[in-house]
Amino acid sequence: MTDSISRRELLRTAALGSIGLGLAGSANALNLEDSDRVLEQLTAGPQQKAKSMVGVPFERRDTVRLAFIGTGLRGRSVMDEFVNVPNVKIVAVNDTVKEKAEKAKAIVEKAGQPAPAVYVDGDHGYRELLKRDDIDLVYIATPWEWHVPQAIDAMKAGKHAATEVPAGYTLPDLWKLVDTSEATRKHCMMMENCCYGWGELFALTLVKAGVLGAIVHGEGAYNHDLRSILFETKDEGLWRRRHHTLRNSNLYPTHGLGPVANYMDINRGDKFDYMVAMSSGTLGLYEYRDANLAKDDPRNAEKYIAGDYNTNLIKTAKGRSIMVQHNVTTPRPYDRINLVQGTKGIYRDYPARVYLEATKANHQWQDVEQYKAKYEHYLWKEMGDTARKLGGHGGMDYIMCYRLIQCIREGLVPDMDVYDAAAWSAPGPLSEISVAKGSAPIKFPDFTRGGWQGARESIPAEKKVVA
């Protein structure tokens, strides 16, 4: 937890990527040798104390009893999806702000379902909620700094944890998620909704059908101009801008990386091996502030250290390369890139387009429309209309929620497990450390402790007949 860090400690430690190393609260001044030693320990990871959660299925449950921690904009938006997924019962909600928890309760009631219990009692009010014995799964949609402690508390209380992205942003925290999932035998899933986007699942279908050939390279990004949101005096503006004062890193790597990880079978036959990161200068938030805040606004005293562009290159154990990018502080159209290159073709989003060598398309991008009948993912074929009508992020939120519940109801292995949550979130701390070391290459921890080597599925590319 970084909440208790004093500004002085931050200034001393930021240059070493110490938040990523989990050392920001350290009482002693750090030097580069110390941080190298700590990094080595964190790359190796703690000794494994319990069996792996790789391939562990959910226990079947006909009705899934769900609770929410965090009912701000994101929590309520996801709740809007879940009330439309059959066989879900939302039994309890928690927020630090009573008004937000009540709004969440109203969503459930409006859907004609029994009102959930409401827990509102300060920062740790969620712990009362976790004492209930009628909860299967806790959905965590709080500010980033709360994902780890709340997911850990949920698993320790015997609940599966579904956390918003990123799962965590320090290496010790990511290891804690892994260790807790293994010790408690509860899943900790990071709800990476972009993995369920139309384009991402179309690309996954292409990859799994082999039409792109062997996969050699991928790209993903979170390039989204958030300046006005970051300076709002409500919602994300209350906490998200602060992270730009704490870390010079890829603050939000998973939307771009998660889908690419699925194309490349990361933790399912391949793994992230090492990465480098580079940050540009930090101009965007300063310029925006100068143009939009009053002279006496206290936010004029904030010091932003996160570079406008943070670009990462990741190498996988099987020799694939990945480019991941983060930019939320300069004016530009939204772009998650979502590119996957194989030896027989390439897919790229924004807009969705494909080039398949076999079609002899003479090096020209083709609209995906002509391939829709053949390669649209079965989840979108089956429930795309419903998903689009509900509309959360173009429909992918509904597909994600539906699929999570389906996995529990059918006793399947979750599409994404704690190892994915850790690996996809790891470029946060690793990019911070790489940038602090002048773009030095940094090894990924193997959160699976060897379990990455077996081939297995993430999101199924084809519909399974349920036994």
Added chain:
Amino acid sequence: MTDSISRRELLRTAALGSIGLGLAGSANALNLEDSDRVLEQLTAGPQQKAKSMVGVPFERRDTVRLAFIGTGLRGRSVMDEFVNVPNVKIVAVNDTVKEKAEKAKAIVEKAGQPAPAVYVDGDHGYRELLKRDDIDLVYIATPWEWHVPQAIDAMKAGKHAATEVPAGYTLPDLWKLVDTSEATRKHCMMMENCCYGWGELFALTLVKAGVLGAIVHGEGAYNHDLRSILFETKDEGLWRRRHHTLRNSNLYPTHGLGPVANYMDINRGDKFDYMVAMSSGTLGLYEYRDANLAKDDPRNAEKYIAGDYNTNLIKTAKGRSIMVQHNVTTPRPYDRINLVQGTKGIYRDYPARVYLEATKANHQWQDVEQYKAKYEHYLWKEMGDTARKLGGHGGMDYIMCYRLIQCIREGLVPDMDVYDAAAWSAPGPLSEISVAKGSAPIKFPDFTRGGWQGARESIPAEKKVVA
């Protein structure tokens, strides 16, 4: 020169990036410490022996007397442009293949101009051509391994050298170009035609007009499926594929990087500081060969080491970041990217599009058409029709040739000098070294030896009234 390297030496040295370090022909086995020491020396560079060529204008010449070394596909294509530029006299041509030199001669004659002298006498026949005293400028369009020795010989013979891209691909060679230009007071220009592309000059105009704000990030690439060309038994197929057996690096960085360097005033107030590189695996050429060559084709014995994707991240002294990419061995549409991001807007090519915050376009890309009247570059406004009609690479080749001749005729400083040639080519060797060291950050040499700090122009964004 790498021509004399034995395969055994290559296998021994490739892992250390030794070609980039200029050590591939070394008699002794190299270790990592040796290569670090050599790299340090090459980053610092040799002692300066003559005055800088920064800002040195051409001597005025009303008619520019031009000679060609290399009259293959590229040489003859550029010649097609030059015969249409007023006040150019092509006095001599050279090639190792008589038929190609004769074809070049015919181009000049067909344009109604006096036939040039033809020099055809083996690998070093060009040296006879260089003995002439009626040549102002030599255009070099030979295979990559010849650019450096021929440019050096040309300058030593009192001629300005205009070389095709890349200027060189070892650090010692790039320093030799710089030292020779300074010693001979002759310019060595790398003819980076993409700097004169419609989109590149449009973007440059936007940048210089300030409408993109302060520049924070740029991207460029050479992503062009060359597999069929690389396996041809003529033209580039005769020599270019071989480079994929020699170096695991960004083999062709300048088309993407040159224009971005101009947006960022590289060597004109900013400079490349350091870079990292990552290569993907090498699958494309092998798959293509398996599918297309006969079983007994001797090329089946070739070993390719250049990764399909080589991606670089470059940091500038002023804190800007650049992503540069090279991929010529997998199926995909052509893309040089050509992206420039500022604090007030962004431009990206393929297709040309722009987002200017001031237009309140609600985060949507806009077609450039509506900005054409205001921001199309003056060279394209003035001679775009002529350029497109001649058509070399969409017209940019003519603009480049016209502008080179204009600079000489008006006694101007060239748009691109030997320092640009060296800096833009440097990601070739630097990426090789970085990849060999597991994506370690590598410092750029400062080829200007401090001369980068003064503000000055590259290609002018606005037309100057000639005195």
